[in-house]
Amino acid sequence: MATKTRTVEVELSTTGLDKQGRPQRVPLVTDSAGNVVPVTAVPAMEPELEADHMLINIGPQHPATHGVLRLVLELDGETVVRCIPHVGYLHCGFEKIGEYRQYNQIIPWTDREDYLNSPGNNVAFALGAERLFGIEITERCKVLRVIAMELSRIISHCVWIGTTCIDIGAFTPFLWIFQQRERVYTMLESWIGARLTTTLTRVGGMGADIPDGWTDDLANFVRTFPKVVNEVDAMLTKNGIWVGRTVGLGAMSPDEAVNYGLSGPMVRASGVAYDVRKDFPYLDYETYDFDVPVGSAGDVYDRYLVRMEEMRQSVRILEQALKRLPDGPVNVDDHRVILPPKHKATSDMESMIHHFKQVMEGPRPPVGEAYVAVESPKGEKGYYMVSDGTAKPVRWRIRPPSFVNLSAIPRMVEGHLLSDVIAINASIDIVMGEIDR
Amino acid sequence: MQRYDVVWGETTIIVDNGRLHEIVQWLHDDETQRYDYLSDVTAVEFRDFERPMEVVWHLRSLPFRRFIRLKVLLPKGQPLEVPSVWDIYKGADWLERECYDMFGIKFAGHPDLRRILMWEQYKEGFPLRKDFPLRGRFSRSEQLRQILSQNPEAKYSMDELSIVEAFDELPPDVQQRLGRGERVG
Numbered sequence: 001m002a003t004k005t006r007t008v009e010v011e012l013s014t015t016g017l018d019k020q021g022r023p024q025r026v027p028l029v030t031d032s033a034g035n036v037v038p039v040t041a042v043p044a045m046e047p048e049l050e051a052d053h054m055l056i057n058i059g060p061q062h063p064a065t066h067g068v069l070r071l072v073l074e075l076d077g078e079t080v081v082r083c084i085p086h087v088g089y090l091h092c093g094f095e096k097i098g099e100y101r102q103y104n105q106i107i108p109w110t111d112r113e114d115y116l117n118s119p120g121n122n123v124a125f126a127l128g129a130e131r132l133f134g135i136e137i138t139e140r141c142k143v144l145r146v147i148a149m150e151l152s153r154i155i156s157h158c159v160w161i162g163t164t165c166i167d168i169g170a171f172t173p174f175l176w177i178f179q180q181r182e183r184v185y186t187m188l189e190s191w192i193g194a195r196l197t198t199t200l201t202r203v204g205g206m207g208a209d210i211p212d213g214w215t216d217d218l219a220n221f222v223r224t225f226p227k228v229v230n231e232v233d234a235m236l237t238k239n240g241i242w243v244g245r246t247v248g249l250g251a252m253s254p255d256e257a258v259n260y261g262l263s264g265p266m267v268r269a270s271g272v273a274y275d276v277r278k279d280f281p282y283l284d285y286e287t288y289d290f291d292v293p294v295g296s297a298g299d300v301y302d303r304y305l306v307r308m309e310e311m312r313q314s315v316r317i318l319e320q321a322l323k324r325l326p327d328g329p330v331n332v333d334d335h336r337v338i339l340p341p342k343h344k345a346t347s348d349m350e351s352m353i354h355h356f357k358q359v360m361e362g363p364r365p366p367v368g369e370a371y372v373a374v375e376s377p378k379g380e381k382g383y384y385m386v387s388d389g390t391a392k393p394v395r396w397r398i399r400p401p402s403f404v405n406l407s408a409i410p411r412m413v414e415g416h417l418l419s420d421v422i423a424i425n426a427s428i429d430i431v432m433g434e435i436d437r
Numbered sequence: 438m439q440r441y442d443v444v445w446g447e448t449t450i451i452v453d454n455g456r457l458h459e460i461v462q463w464l465h466d467d468e469t470q471r472y473d474y475l476s477d478v479t480a481v482e483f484r485d486f487e488r489p490m491e492v493v494w495h496l497r498s499l500p501f502r503r504f505i506r507l508k509v510l511l512p513k514g515q516p517l518e519v520p521s522v523w524d525i526y527k528g529a530d531w532l533e534r535e536c537y538d539m540f541g542i543k544f545a546g547h548p549d550l551r552r553i554l555m556w557e558q559y560k561e562g563f564p565l566r567k568d569f570p571l572r573g574r575f576s577r578s579e580q581l582r583q584i585l586s587q588n589p590e591a592k593y594s595m596d597e598l599s600i601v602e603a604f605d606e607l608p609p610d611v612q613q614r615l616g617r618g619e620r621v622g
Contacts, residue, residue: 088554258474259528261527384477388483
């Protein structure tokens with residue numbers, strides 16, 4: 001697990017790297033001649049300890065496990081020898097419930113699986129259902145969905161930065177970044193009425209068009225948000241404690257990361273430029289100009305850098321989306337899938353029939369199956385839907401990115417210290433709602 | 438290869454159960470294919486009880502930006518067993534465990550095939566099968582009784598207890614259950 005030397009270590013003027021690639025935490029003092037030298041301490045004799053391995057249980061109720069994850073660790077001294085993760089404490093059977101619901105009724109469930117990325121999940125599900133139905137959505141809807149996905153990427157990464165800071169010991173960036181997250185939630189609230197569980201999309205369109213003046217809010221956010229990212233950047237990127245607690249931890253080589261099925265910032269930190277938006281584009285992402293940041297070492301520090309840069313790239317995409325947001329209808333003009341407007345349903349006979357059929361029976365897709373993957377903040381989020389021609393799917397499968405990412409945690413933590421397990425676990429960006437579903 | 442379809446730009450290939458591992462290995466290794474990324478492993482059971490169950494693998498080729506779906510059909514009444522691809526993709530570990538947990542499909546060659554989302558002593562069967570009712574097989578009171586009857590001291594598996602040699606300190610009934618090979622983790 002060789003870690004390349006980066007400029008950050010030089011700038012921090014550490015005395016060098018230890019065996020695990022971390023900067024040495026040796027204090028510097030001024031000697032009698034006025035030179036800055038590291039403290040040379042006489043190594044203390046280690047007491048004779050029993051060679052027994054210790055069993056440590058973290059979770060399921062532990063704030064640093066980000067939910068109800070349980071890790072059983074075998075320790076040799078303070079070094080992790082083996083890690084046995086246990087998941088499933090939050091299992092609610094979303095996929096089973098989905099088989100008893102119409103397509104539009106499933107969208108509220110997608111809010112609740114990865115609850116930090118609700119708008120993104122709604123869009124992903126709607127895209128999958130639309131491929132199944134064979135619907136082409138309108139141009140305005142596409143751009144609005146891009147805005148929703150990028151906003152949800154920003155709020156999810158905000159939570160990641162904030163909680164990881166707290167796990168590692170920094171409190172201030174948490175407050176700064178959560179203020180920005182709150183701004184996004186306020187914007188979502190004025191768009192759709194809900195903050196956390198948005199249910200933003202419908203099959204064939206959106207739940208609501210953006211209200212008047214909303215683009216001004218967004219433009220304001222886009223203008224001011226990078227400043228806060230830069231502040232957090234200035235606070236953390238060259239911070240000795242932050243670097244000391246993140247560099248060299250949980251490194252995955254590119255081949256390994258791909259083999260373990262990692263996705264999102266996890267695989268990109270290892271140097272694999274796999275981004276669903278670029279490689280398997282949806283929602284015309286190929287026409288937006290943005291970069292895919294990749295890391296070099298694949299450690300916790302690189303994952304942090306990748307996520308920071310992704311927020312800036314999201315802002316770039318939002319700027320472009322704002323410029324190109326066209327006028328026109330949001331929903332497709334097909335009342336077999338989309339509810340007619342309320343005023344028409346109460347005044348026009350035909351619309352009322354459509355409304356009745358929609359609500360009572362639900363839209364029916366043709367027989368078939370579709371797997372649609374999108375780039376969620378955690379990685380490749382896929383929805384696999386199988387239809388037998390009825391209004392309810394035969395199978396609704398979520399491909400959860402953090403589930404697959406978490407499955408590599410035994411590989412990532414082995415050989416590291418117990419306190420580093422917390423940092424590595426935080427770096428995966430897990431949401432237990434999505435893992436357990 | 439039994440059949441292949443291309444629907445909505447997604448290629449679906451239905452392969453023979455016996456040759457699945459060989460085919461996946463070839464897709465992974467061959468220079469012209471290089472399907473190096475396993476997206477998903479899952480299964481589909483249809484409402485039509487005559488229709489065979491399908492196990493589905495979604496593979497991606499990151500160098501060539503390709504996507505492929507492999508399927509194995511498992512006819513009703515035959516053992517639900519397919520080869521594991523864990524030795525090719527390490528990421529298949531939890532995905533196959535979840536598929537086993539939810540559908541009861543055995544992945545031959547998986548090193549640690551046990552339940553993942555449901556707990557080890559879960560007795561009601563496999564939740565995503567179509568013959569499994571939405572509210573579970575047992576009544577609410579029975580489900581509650583089973584949960585309450587779980588011994589909180591036995592929350593470690595034998596595997597984990599062997600780490601600290603804490604077996605002797607356990608209550609005798611838990612020792613007996615562990616001795617019978619029962620998983621109590």
